[in-house]
Amino acid sequence: MTVQRYAKVAGVLLLISVVAGGFGEAYAPSKLIVAGDAAATVANLKSFEFIYRLGFAAFLIESFADITLALIFYALLKPVSRELSLLAAFFGLVGTALFAFAELFYLAPTLFMTVGPLNAFSTGQIDELMLLSLRFYQFAAMIFSGYYGIAWIVRAYLMFRSGYLPKFLGVLMGIGGIGFLARNFLLVLAPVHASPLLLMLLFPGTLMLMVWLLVKGVDVPQWNARVNAQA
Secondary structure (H helix, E strand, O other), X not given: OOHHHHHHHHHHHHHHHHHHHHHHHHHHXXXXXXXXXXXXXXXXXXXXXXXXXXXXXXXXXXXXXXXXXXXXXXXXXXOOOHHHHHHHHHHHHHHHHHHHHXXXXXXXXXXXXXXXXXXXXOHHHHHHHHHHHHHHHHHHXXXXXXXXXXXXXXHHHHHXXXXXXXXXXXXXXXXXXXXXXXXXXXXXXXXXXXXXXXXXXXXXXXXXXXXXXXXXXXXXXXXXXXXXXXX
């Protein structure tokens, strides 16, 4: 596969990841989860169970795309530094694995509605357990943000140094990665200041990177020069 084809595939996968992630991580939970109201949340889950399950399916699609992107970005950025590119891939894969763990708490309430032994609990208690599981999901999902942020900080540095991708993309993705990392630490050290807006810092860079890879790709002469220099 040529480097330009790698770039195009990366652009398509970024688009898939953004759309699937937007639905599974933002739209579906925001429509179903009512903060502090277990009964209303459970009622939404039962009334809109298909949307609820579709949110999990969207996560699966996003995770498949992100795992493939870890490999593709490793290949695209390897000419700058093989070791750092591999490090970014490792952090990205760990972040995806942690988010997959968090998604188990998202899906768990479907079991609470059907598993026999829970019939020993009252309806109110089961509702509270389901809401607690969703709270665990929201918190556990944010733990992954530190690993995901570091992955993009390293990739941003490699983009900035590459010569075959624009420096401004490296700057934008670096800012986004720092936002993810900052949110991770703030959740642990100062939760009141852990604004979700920090995660939005990655969106402009992701959008620009996606469009650039789809339309422009990489500067092939500069890519070849990097490959030859590394050799």
